[in-house]
Amino acid sequence: MNLIKKNITKVKQSATLVINEKSKQLIADGKKVYSFGFGQSPFPVPEKIVSVLKDNAHKKEYLPMQGLEELREAVSKYLFSQTGVNYSKENILITPGSKEAMLLMHVAFNGDILLPTSSWVSYEPQANIAKNKTHWIKTKRENNWFPTADELEKKIKMKIKNKNIILILNSPNNPSGSVCKNLKQLAKIAKKNKILVLSDEIYTDLTFNGSYDSISKYYPEGTLISGGLSKWCGAGGWRLGFIAVPDKLKKFLKSLKTLASESYSTVNTPLQYAAVEAYSGDYENYKNKTRKILEGVGNYAYNNLKSNKILLTPPEGAFYLMPEFLGTKFKNSNHLCEKILEDTGVALLPGSDFGFEPKKMIARLSYTDFDGENFLNSLEDNGNLTDGMVEKFAPNVVEGIKKLSNWAKKI
Numbered sequence: 001m002n003l004i005k006k007n008i009t010k011v012k013q014s015a016t017l018v019i020n021e022k023s024k025q026l027i028a029d030g031k032k033v034y035s036f037g038f039g040q041s042p043f044p045v046p047e048k049i050v051s052v053l054k055d056n057a058h059k060k061e062y063l064p065m066q067g068l069e070e071l072r073e074a075v076s077k078y079l080f081s082q083t084g085v086n087y088s089k090e091n092i093l094i095t096p097g098s099k100e101a102m103l104l105m106h107v108a109f110n111g112d113i114l115l116p117t118s119s120w121v122s123y124e125p126q127a128n129i130a131k132n133k134t135h136w137i138k139t140k141r142e143n144n145w146f147p148t149a150d151e152l153e154k155k156i157k158m159k160i161k162n163k164n165i166i167l168i169l170n171s172p173n174n175p176s177g178s179v180c181k182n183l184k185q186l187a188k189i190a191k192k193n194k195i196l197v198l199s200d201e202i203y204t205d206l207t208f209n210g211s212y213d214s215i216s217k218y219y220p221e222g223t224l225i226s227g228g229l230s231k232w233c234g235a236g237g238w239r240l241g242f243i244a245v246p247d248k249l250k251k252f253l254k255s256l257k258t259l260a261s262e263s264y265s266t267v268n269t270p271l272q273y274a275a276v277e278a279y280s281g282d283y284e285n286y287k288n289k290t291r292k293i294l295e296g297v298g299n300y301a302y303n304n305l306k307s308n309k310i311l312l313t314p315p316e317g318a319f320y321l322m323p324e325f326l327g328t329k330f331k332n333s334n335h336l337c338e339k340i341l342e343d344t345g346v347a348l349l350p351g352s353d354f355g356f357e358p359k360k361m362i363a364r365l366s367y368t369d370f371d372g373e374n375f376l377n378s379l380e381d382n383g384n385l386t387d388g389m390v391e392k393f394a395p396n397v398v399e400g401i402k403k404l405s406n407w408a409k410k411i
């Protein structure tokens with residue numbers, strides 16, 4: 001008898017892991033690998049937040065299942081300061097990473113999921129685990145890899161009439177590094193067609209122009225927001241996230257809370273106290289500097305890669321670029337990435353993992369292979385960032401980009 005549920009066997013192992021395994025093997029064989037596959041912040045968690053974590057390490061009692069009240073209040077105020085929308089502390093659930101929040105959302109939700117191409121690797125598998133049907137909306141480079149209002153409306157009308165729908169939007173975007181410029185228009189369509197939006201704002205604090213744009217500003221009653229400490233605060237391994245739910249979805253939130261209570265119970269206690277500091281303290285200087293470094297490194301990579309063989313959209317946030325290789329003859333983007341890794345030591349992730357057709361020769365490049373602590377300590381407050389500094393403090397990125405650029409010239 002088959003031991004595994006059919007929808008679970010359908011969830012394939014991500015190519016991310018395959019590339020990571022292959023990278024490890026190359027490193028074990030003594031080869032140099034440029035780790036442009038992994039999407040992790042290179043920066044240390046701010047010292048003050050670490051010290052609050054230490055000071056609370058002795059606290060061992062379970063906290064309320066929905067999360068520490070003080071933390072929910074801090075997140076609520078924080079979201080209000082960024083979006084002008086009031087998600088009250090009662091409408092916020094603290095989760096072990098925002099990924100878990102999204103999984104619970106899928107498990108509770110009865111309906112279909114709309115995903116723009118390109119989208120983060122885990123949205124579709126999570127929907128499959130929860131048996132929610134997914135629909136992809138094709139996007140174009142000239143529209144910054146986000147759907148237009150028309151494209152969204154057509155998809156809703158043509159494919160999935162009369163259903164509950166959640167559109168997942170992520171800006172700045174993993175994998176494209178682009179920012180969505182038409183949130184207002186998308187909000188209008190979502191509202192008109194009564195669909196919900198999950199705004200994945202895990203990278204929104206890493207928008208290079210410093211503005212925090214959220215679709216909740218234009219459609220507060222239908223927008224759920226997920227976020228957390230993993231990216232802007234450099235604390236991916238700490239596992240702290242949240243989901244904020246609008247008032248009219250109180251019943252939905254109740255289900256999320258039930259699922260939380262029957263799975264992880266509550267997020268670990270010391271971390272929730274540290275997160276209060278992260279969301280209520282003033283970390284503008286840290287954010288400004290980390291954004292400036294990421295923007296500088298991203299622009300360096302962009303300027304030195306774009307050519308008549310590599311199409312690229314300029315970096316606007318997060319820490320990714322999405323190069324498209326022209327004139328190649330590989331079977332699919334997975335094969336393309338394997339070949340690049342073998343030939344140059346540069347590890348990229350295939351575009352097919354992010355919803356692109358496998359034949360499209362596109363990949364995700366994460367430009368975080370540098371010592372963020374060292375770079376951060378060397379950048380003065382309000383100091384300028386030069387290419388010379390990128391060369392000094394991000395040598396692996398510089399070298400890997402050069403190898404990749406030379407490789408593309410030969411294909």
Ligand SMILES: Cc1ncc(COP(=O)(O)O)c(C=O)c1O
Binds near residue numbers: 098202236
């Ligand atoms: C687009 C996007 N959303 C959500 C997450 C999940 O973040 P976490 O579970 O660490 O909060 C990630 C992490 O890589 C991501 O890239």
